[in-house]
Amino acid sequence: MADTFDLVILGSGPGGYVAAIRASQLGLKVAIVERERLGGICLNWGCIPTKALLRTSEIYHYMQNAESYGLKADNVGFDLAKVVDRSRKVAGQLNAGVKGLMKKNKVTVVEGVGTVTAKGKLSVKQGDKTVELEAKNIIVATGARARDLPFAKADGKTIWTYRHAMVPTEMPTKLLVIGSGAIGVEFASFYNDMGADVTIVEMLPRILPVEDEEVSAFMDKALTKQGITLLTGTGLEGLAPSGSGVTAKIKHKDGKVVEETFSHAIVAIGIVPNTENIGLEALGVETDRGHIKTDGYGRTNVDGIWAIGDVTGAPWLAHKASHEGIIAVEKIAGGSPHQMDKANIPGCTYSRPQVASVGMTEAKAREAGYELKVGKFPFIGNGKAIALGEAEGFVKTVFDAKTGELLGAHMVGAEVTELIQGYVVARQLETTEAELMETVFAHPTLSEMMHESVLAAYGRAIHY
Template sequence: MADFDVLILGAGSGGYACALRAAQLGLTVGLVEQDKLGGTCLHVGCIPTKALLHAAEVADSAREAGQFGIQATLEGVDMPGVNAYADGVVSRLHKGLTGLITGRGITVIEGRGRLSGPNEVTVTAADGAEASYSGENLVLASGSYPRTLPGLEIDGERVITSEQALRLDRVPRSVIVLGGGVIGCEFASVWRSFGAEVTILEALPRLVPAEDEACSKALERAFRKRKITMRTSTPFQSVTTTDDGVAVTVEGANGEQSVLEAELMLVAVGRGPVTDGLGFEEHGVHLDRGFVVTDASCRTGVANLWAVGDIVPGLQLAHRGFQQGIFVAEMIAGLDPAPIDETAIPRVTYSRPEVASVGLTEAQAAERHGAEAIKTLTYDLGGNGKSQILKTQGFVKLVQRVDGPVVGIHLVGDRVGELIGEAQLIYGWEAHPEDVAPLVHAHPTQNEALGEAHLALAGKALHAHS
């Protein structure tokens, strides 16, 4: 007899979601974790970074209060106070998660686990003691770590990762952000709101390159207005520390090198899978650049061995890990869950302004269906009353198959991440513009912008020029 029906290696988003759902379905569950329940997202990722972003929004509100007729000033940013606020949010959520895990009867095994057999995990505790546990099914959910570039060393003081950035006890005078993806843009936004001079370096031609090109352009315009410096198509060459900070050598468009200086450099070039030294390959798991290769059902190809979350190629998002964990638990329990449509997973960059999307970009839709088979519509938030009240600019962009469903929804503007739920439903529903146009959206809300965009695409534009 195995020790558990389901034994999970890693208690991050994918691992603990799998554990909770499996226990809910009556399975016995063991959950191996060497750090804290909740993993990257809860402790050094989604939650604390979004707390910082909210603090940044408060700072901007104080600084810009005069435009709303409110007399207020921003006297400064107390980083220890900001960190205490973020820590409080994390602590409350961690306590709640710990209570859920305990209440469901899940056995938490503390220590570093590694795959040691077909159905076995060996766990090394903090004191060096080892113990082995077996499971009828094993789920790999070992998470991710901040990547760096070859030859680029992280010293934790002048050259830092996003995890170390969360523990800064001061607002840096100036920062160079290496990487213009989601993490880089979010930290750039935070630090600019706190008063730092920020420069983003991105080797690709645009920021948030995985998003629709129109979203990238809108974000770049907004960042320029905020006096965030951006250097796209600018490969990183090297960094050295100086008496005052860092000197970063980059390659310009003409091939000539130049040097930029700042107090800190944040390395935000993505996250890598935590799979090295965990025994995966030794027991038949196929890895590709460190990622665990699975089929659409999260199977590794080894009997009763599954993988979820950031170690599986694809979007490294907590909510993707959640859904994969639930899916695997239901598969193990003998249910028949619907496969996860990766394109239907919503994506949000929580900068100011926010960028949110679901489905295909215009370029992806043209590649998949042919340029002549798609049409697009962009509805400017200038026609949306609530957006005008908030004094935010942006748009809703719809990508539709001609005479067919909407296959992509892309939004830019403050707080548009809160609209992505309805956008996801529209995409998952395979709705035509005519299906969405009759839906009644409360006025005045930013949610109306989705309704107005679909009205326009259906040929019934109201608050938009035709």
């Protein structure tokens, strides 16, 4: 006989486990099905462990430049195995934390491979055993996986996905990073700071192509200055193991194809949604290029089947998945949540320097027909940034000249992934430039640049 619940969630990533907790808070009897580890990719193989690695490379960078702070640090080095071990322990700690949260919130955790067999029914295979679950509502939160190159699948030896890149057994000497989105740039930043010779190949005309053009241009100069080779407008026509490394066929802007050998390559060209073999096709759940189609509440075209997170499409971000999960659960419980507004989802890249943004780029706003007021303030004009020794970067704000609406905010520099939330809150509250100008920002802080950027849009910047 099947175990019966109000809600069953397939997948325990940041969308699934957050949805489970909120469902429990709302009085629903909920089960969550997970085939690997609670917390999903983000906690175990993505967001969290990569930040642990990047923190290590950041400290290593500072140690190597200790003299600029009046300090001495001789014979600086690192133990790669211990670097990786720290990252894995961080992930392990948070995995244990999610287990504790499931227990605290009385969420039933079912380990195994789940398949939706009919509306309201889900089968979980546990080795030779199968468990049957029933629920009026099922949320699909199965996430996504790294996309392989069609002509060179990752082997974990010299051709890596992000998973392999997080647990290296040897340090690359000459590294090729294929793709310059957030994942590619973060790994390029980490390995470059740890001493590898890094090259990034990007098919599009600029790196971090979803960001504002000025941010991309700044990052191009910053990463080049750090010693990273950037090949934009460049294609990859072949990649194959060669001796102890890999040989890449790189097609440059001029059309010339050049063969070059690297010790390792990281493939960071996007993701593939995990929608296959979970029963969606038989139910007639609509998809678009593999991604499940949903409305603003997470509902699919099939009654009782919901979907959240990476499996529903861009942006592929943990915080988007979590918020979608809460919206879906509140709707299931009979509430009246707001619909998902993707325009208010911040994006962050945790490289050195960091990048963060929310809303429209300047170019997108102009394309949309807005008359704009644009403000920009540099880190070099901020006392805290200078004191930190982090005087490179800028904050940019884009306003509707007619209404004062904050259309977008774009940042590059130290700690901007923390600062961006101020603008996210401003957009959620539908704040105009007037309220932002009248807000008092603490001194000395990096956040003062946020204020100055708003002032600059209206010709009122004080410190630059």
